Amino acid sequence: SGDAHLLVEIDGHEESVALELKKLEALVRSCGSINLDTAVGEEACERFWKLRREFSYSLRNTGLIKLNEDIVVPRSRLVDLVAFTETLQAESGFPIASFGHAGDGNIHVNIMVPNMTDPEIKTRAEAALDRLFHQIIDWGGAITGEHGIGIAKQRWFGAAVGAGAEALHRRLKA
Numbered sequence: 630s631g632d633a634h635l636l637v638e639i640d641g642h643e644e645s646v647a648l649e650l651k652k653l654e655a656l657v658r659s660c661g662s663i664n665l666d667t668a669v670g671e672e673a674c675e676r677f678w679k680l681r682r683e684f685s686y687s688l689r690n691t692g693l694i695k696l697n698e699d700i701v702v703p704r705s706r707l708v709d710l711v712a713f714t715e716t717l718q719a720e721s722g723f724p725i726a727s728f729g730h731a732g733d734g735n736i737h738v739n740i741m742v743p744n745m746t747d748p749e750i751k752t753r754a755e756a757a758l759d760r761l762f763h764q765i766i767d768w769g770g771a772i773t774g775e776h777g778i779g780i781a782k783q784r785w786f787g788a789a790v791g792a793g794a795e796a797l798h799r800r801l802k803a
Contacts, residue, residue, distance in 0.1 A: 631663045635731075636677055681728070685737070688726055693741040696754060700765045701774040702734045713764055714738060721757040735774035763788065 635657070639649050650667060657665055668674045688695050702710050711727070718725040721740070729736035738761060742754045762772045762785045772782055772789045787795045 634680075636681055638674065684726075684728055688739055688741065691741060693724070693743055694745055696740040696742060696758065698738045698740070698758070698761060698772075699729075699774045699776050700736055700738055700761070700770060700772055702736065702765060702768055702770040704731070704734050706768045706770065707731055707734065707736075709768070710736060710738075714761075717757055717760055720760075721753055723754065723757060733774075734770070759785075 637653060639646055639653065641649070646669070650669070654665060654667065666677075668677060685695075685697075714725045714727055717740075724741040726739045726741065727736055728739075740754060740757050740761075742750055745751050745754065762782075765772055766785075766788055772778070772785050778786050778789070782789075786798075790798070
């Protein structure tokens, strides 16, 4: 239950991990968590990682097309990103699900569209992507964290890296 899940992993010496876990539990409870589950040890922790891995698969099972964008924002902008994607979802009419690596700001923003063959839907989806990527750039983030630019993000490359870096890339490629 709930609108968000936070998976936190700590490691270190057994005694220090136990102490950190108690402090972390108290902090999370003080923030009003609905539910708190903990696990110690590799086998017990695997059920949490399994849940995280299956989240992406569950999005595919919705029947919608998952436009998975692996953006990066400064950690100080994570709350802003959540607010922004809520606004983008309302404006675009597409469900948006986000998950990722909050510790380094690498977040998978998934814009869920019914299909990309309908010209009106494709136009709306591309407008949502434009808004997302330009906002990320304005915050000093990156439009990709793990998967690179490639063909799919080519039209935003210049804005993401700047004219000088783009020219250098093109010279190297040539």
